[in-house]
Amino acid sequence: MASRLIYKATHEADNPFDVSLTESFQLLESQLRPPFPLTILTQPEYSNLNRAILYGILCEPHLAEVHIKHLHGIITDGYSLFTALLTRLVDELYSKLVENVKIQLLGVTSIMIRVSAIGIDSLLVALLRQTRGGDFSKANLWLCSELVTLFSIKWESLLEEQPLVLSSAMYVFLRLLADHCRVSSNSNLDTLKQKEIEFCIRVFKEQFHLCLKIGRDLIRLLQDLVHVPEFQEIWKDLLLFPGNFKTLGFSDISQLYQSRTSSRYFLLRLTPEMETYLRFLLTQVKLGSQTRYQIWFGKKFLNVQEKESVVIDIVRFICCAHHPSNKTILSNVIPRWAVIGWLLTCCSKNHVQANVKLALLYDFLFFHEEVDNIMNIEPAMLLMINSVPKYVDMTQNLLEFLFLLVDHYDVERKDLIVRGVLSALDVLERKGVVQSFDALTSCDLLSSVLKERLVKLLLSKNVVCKKVILPATPELAYTAPSRASCEV
Amino acid sequence: MRGITLHSINADSVFLSGIPRDFHLHAKSMLGIYFRSRRRQLTMLPLKDITPAARNNVNTQFIILEKGKITLEGGQNKTCMGLVADETASVHFQLWNEECDAFEAGDIIRLSNGIFSYQRGNNLVLRAGKRGKVEKVGEFTMVFAESPNMSEILWAPDPNNSGKYVRESVISTHSHIFPPTV
Numbered sequence: 001m002a003s004r005l006i007y008k009a010t011h012e013a014d015n016p017f018d019v020s021l022t023e024s025f026q027l028l029e030s031q032l033r034p035p036f037p038l039t040i041l042t043q044p045e046y047s048n049l050n051r052a053i054l055y056g057i058l059c060e061p062h063l064a065e066v067h068i069k070h071l072h073g074i075i076t077d078g079y080s081l082f083t084a085l086l087t088r089l090v091d092e093l094y095s096k097l098v099e100n101v102k103i104q105l106l107g108v109t110s111i112m113i114r115v116s117a118i119g120i121d122s123l124l125v126a127l128l129r130q131t132r133g134g135d136f137s138k139a140n141l142w143l144c145s146e147l148v149t150l151f152s153i154k155w156e157s158l159l160e161e162q163p164l165v166l167s168s169a170m171y172v173f174l175r176l177l178a179d180h181c182r183v184s185s186n187s188n189l190d191t192l193k194q195k196e197i198e199f200c201i202r203v204f205k206e207q208f209h210l211c212l213k214i215g216r217d218l219i220r221l222l223q224d225l226v227h228v229p230e231f232q233e234i235w236k237d238l239l240l241f242p243g244n245f246k247t248l249g250f251s252d253i254s255q256l257y258q259s260r261t262s263s264r265y266f267l268l269r270l271t272p273e274m275e276t277y278l279r280f281l282l283t284q285v286k287l288g289s290q291t292r293y294q295i296w297f298g299k300k301f302l303n304v305q306e307k308e309s310v311v312i313d314i315v316r317f318i319c320c321a322h323h324p325s326n327k328t329i330l331s332n333v334i335p336r337w338a339v340i341g342w343l344l345t346c347c348s349k350n351h352v353q354a355n356v357k358l359a360l361l362y363d364f365l366f367f368h369e370e371v372d373n374i375m376n377i378e379p380a381m382l383l384m385i386n387s388v389p390k391y392v393d394m395t396q397n398l399l400e401f402l403f404l405l406v407d408h409y410d411v412e413r414k415d416l417i418v419r420g421v422l423s424a425l426d427v428l429e430r431k432g433v434v435q436s437f438d439a440l441t442s443c444d445l446l447s448s449v450l451k452e453r454l455v456k457l458l459l460s461k462n463v464v465c466k467k468v469i470l471p472a473t474p475e476l477a478y479t480a481p482s483r484a485s486c487e488v
Numbered sequence: 489m490r491g492i493t494l495h496s497i498n499a500d501s502v503f504l505s506g507i508p509r510d511f512h513l514h515a516k517s518m519l520g521i522y523f524r525s526r527r528r529q530l531t532m533l534p535l536k537d538i539t540p541a542a543r544n545n546v547n548t549q550f551i552i553l554e555k556g557k558i559t560l561e562g563g564q565n566k567t568c569m570g571l572v573a574d575e576t577a578s579v580h581f582q583l584w585n586e587e588c589d590a591f592e593a594g595d596i597i598r599l600s601n602g603i604f605s606y607q608r609g610n611n612l613v614l615r616a617g618k619r620g621k622v623e624k625v626g627e628f629t630m631v632f633a634e635s636p637n638m639s640e641i642l643w644a645p646d647p648n649n650s651g652k653y654v655r656e657s658v659i660s661t662h663s664h665i666f667p668p669t670v
Contacts, residue, residue, distance in 0.1 A: 012623065013625045285631065292669060
């Protein structure tokens with residue numbers, strides 16, 4: 001039987017999950033009409049019936065009400081299996097689902113929130129991950145709109161049961177807004193933008209503690225929205241009147257700067273497919289064999305102009321959420337810095353390039369050894385060092401940008417940023433990520449102004465950091481990575 | 489048990505030789521499911537182990553590295569040459585008619601009952617043929633080796649085994665149609 005759940009191209013193999021749902025439905029179809037039997041089910045029977053009902057809800061909209069009643073009647077596990085099936089469906093098959101199935105899926109998600117299903121947080125996260133920045137297709141904007149509506153309608157119950165999901169949604173909609181606010185308006189998009197803005201402003205105004213949960217990347221995202229009138233007031237409060245948020249313990253924006261953003265937020269902006277491809281590239285593909293994979297990845301995810309803004313999220317993901325094992329670091333697998341070097345060359349627009357560089361260097365600015373991870377700053381430093389001499393423009397460009405950030409990112413809190421950068425440089429040298437900074441300070445190809453600045457900064461590092469003597473941590477056996485040239 | 493070895497043999501020939509005809513008709517659908525699930529578990533032949541033969545018996549999985557131009561053969565059939573590879577070797581794969589548009593570089597393909605044989609002149613290619621099947625099973629996540637290229641090996645008839653071929657020499661380490669990308 002042809003699948004009613006997904007579109008299947010000619011010559012595409014059957015999807016095992018689609019087949020399992022379809023087979024369960026076919027097997028149990030006669031039992032899915034009232035009167036429902038009252039027999040007690042064994043575990044396999046229970047799983048089968050969950051799959052059959054799920055298929056029924058998704059593919060028979062006219063009988064969905066009956067199926068849902070049936071579902072409520074048989075559930076003995078707090079809906080945990082049912083939501084797990086839904087989550088898997090979204091992760092594996094969302095982009096292939098038939099339109100009507102997508103509509104049913106959003107409907108049943110709303111019901112799962114109402115019944116406080118176990119695992120509803122994972123399901124909502126899975127759906128959030130399917131929204132794409134820079135994708136202005138009707139289908140994608142529809143999903144964004146459905147989700148922001150869902151989060152707004154279910155605000156109260158989510159706040160009570162799953163407050164962290166609201167933080168996740170906030171991160172996603174702030175990021176989407178950055179893309180949505182960049183294009184010239186049309187009425188469809190304007191309505192969506194307004195809903196997204198209202199949702200985010202509501203979190204800021206009513207539940208600021210949920211914003212604090214995000215950490216420093218909240219500010220990174222807000223920066224792209226500085227021109228949106230609704231966010232100007234938020235900015236003013238953040239910089240001048242932190243008391244207006246009426247949140248105990250919040251007295252200065254630097255508290256946000258100093259709190260590292262959890263890696264789960266970065267995963268929110270990559271589809272599972274993109275994550276799989278990137279992790280494959282970074283664990284299996286050897287340096288020198290990456291060209292074809294880069295071409296395929298670019299063709300699929302980046303080549304359409306508006307879509308390139310996802311590179312910002314990818315770089316943040318690589319720095320902060322994909323930390324290779326020591327075995328991988330010591331192998332000839334393509335290192336993270338080389339992939340980031342390639343990604344930087346994929347950006348054609350200036351504002352995307354600037355944002356990608358910010359994403360790459362962001363943790364330098366606020367680095368604090370006790371809360372931050374050296375692996376988050378390692379790719380940027382290695383990209384700078386290893387690009388000498390063949391791709392010295394890259395080194396120059398990144399170093400310039402780092403100093404630009406030191407000078408201008410937050411003039412009022414420049415001391416804090418200088419301390420962050422110094423502490424980052426210190427830990428990189430002390431832990432052996434770089435043997436020394438001589439490769440930069442004595443590089444003839446770099447501009448002398450830049451070198452002087454770096455030397456001056458490094459001198460002050462010795463003063464500031466000498467007092468902090470920490471034992472070398474054994475967990476990172478950091479032998480100097482090969483100085484292979486940056487293959488881009 | 490007979491069933492264990494069934495999967496490597498053409499299903500119809502087994503039915504007709506070993507099982508009564510009416511049983512064949514009766515149980516066709518049930519066995520159909522059985523065979524479908526067996527076929528999924530077929531051991532995949534690494535590309536480095538394929539040898540030219542006039543038989544539809546190559547079961548393997550590979551990733552498409554490149555596709556050439558689509559051409560019309562005999563005025564009506566489309567064909568397209570592709571470079572495909574698994575982690576052991578690469579080979580030239582010929583796409584036929586609608587297969588030409590159904591697959592792209594980066595697609596991971598499962599080939600069942602394919603054939604590796606000479607085509608017009610000395611072109612040694614792998615293809616599905618009339619009895620074989622190609623299906624897309626994934627994308628991207630497969631490592632590959634471009635060398636050796638099994639189409640760039642000179643084979644000679646096996647003196648001890650008629651109808652079989654043995655390797656004589658390597659013509660080229662890489663494909664002459666699709667030069668390696670650096």
